[in-house]
Amino acid sequence: MATLNLPAIDPASVAEQRTTSYPEPFRARVAGRSKRKLGDACGLTRFGVNLVTLAPGGESALRHWHTLEDEFVYVLSGEVVLVTDAGMQTLTAGMCAGYPAGKRDAHHFVNRGTAPATYLEVGNRTDGDNAFYPDDDLLWCEDENGVYAAHKDGRRY
Amino acid sequence: MATLNLPAIDPASVAEQRTTSYPEPFRARVAGRSKRKLGDACGLTRFGVNLVTLAPGGESALRHWHTLEDEFVYVLSGEVVLVTDAGMQTLTAGMCAGYPAGKRDAHHFVNRGTAPATYLEVGNRTDGDNAFYPDDDLLWCEDENGVYAAHKDGRRY
Helix, strand or coil, X not given: CCCCCCCEECHHHCCEECCXXXXXXXXXXXXXXXXXXXXXXXXXXCEEEEEEEECCCCECCCCEEECCCCEEEEEEECEEEEEECCEEEEEECCCEEEECCCCCCCEEEECCCCCCEEXXXXXXXXXXXXXXXXXXXXXXXXXXXXXXXXXXXCCEC | CCCCCCCEECHHHCCEEXXXXXXXXXXXXXXXXXXXXHHHHCCCCCEEEEEEEEXXXXXXXXXXXXXXXXXXXXEEECEEEEEECCEEEEEECCCEEEECCCCCCCEEEECCCCCCEEEEEEEECCCCCCEECCCCCCEEEEECCEEEEECCCCCEC
């Protein structure tokens, strides 16, 4: 395979990242998740596109919904369980899901299998977007210095 | 495979579309392209996600660049040739490309092989976006009634 030049990239050339902005005790739940930020690598700013590898037992995120961000996921390999308010559905390679901004149906993927799963995730970037977590004691609060993680009663993490 | 319910979908359940807003004589060049509008099927509005099948000989679009739309493409199967101002690169399954809004490097895919290729394409939706076509006698012009296709000298198609 010849080396690709921008605007094309081989995802294998993009570093894998395991960062999360979640406070403890939530970090361990997404420790099985690594992301290659493909959109950023191409210089895109209006939306993000990540190639995610989810290890067995890993969660894509805490189950959440966004106020101003549409999200879309397309499964490339392996098998993931999509959890929403309606329950669980298993998605295999070639299946997808989309979460419209403002729809209060929290969602995430869990890998309940024994092999890694990979998927693409897409989300638009919009100032003022927020996310809510019905299953967990987590809120993002904002004061004049910016956004911080808080318990649902308002105490800071 | 069990039937999926929203927010998940099986792309096979989404109708294939072959529409184009290009005037003649350009339509034949994208006749080999069919799209399943996955983002729309999920109710997304902030960006589009299409699963595209490109037949041998087909073009993804006339070579173009957008003023306000980031675009991203991820090849799922087969092989396509990416054409930009810098020349041609061949992309196979698992390769991708991203085109930042406002970057004046026109791009498209051509299927020069003997088998269909499939890819995902993503683009944000932004009022006032326009596209330019360096290789073809095509412009989108706007008057008080909206947008129309014109020759580069301004005459309407």
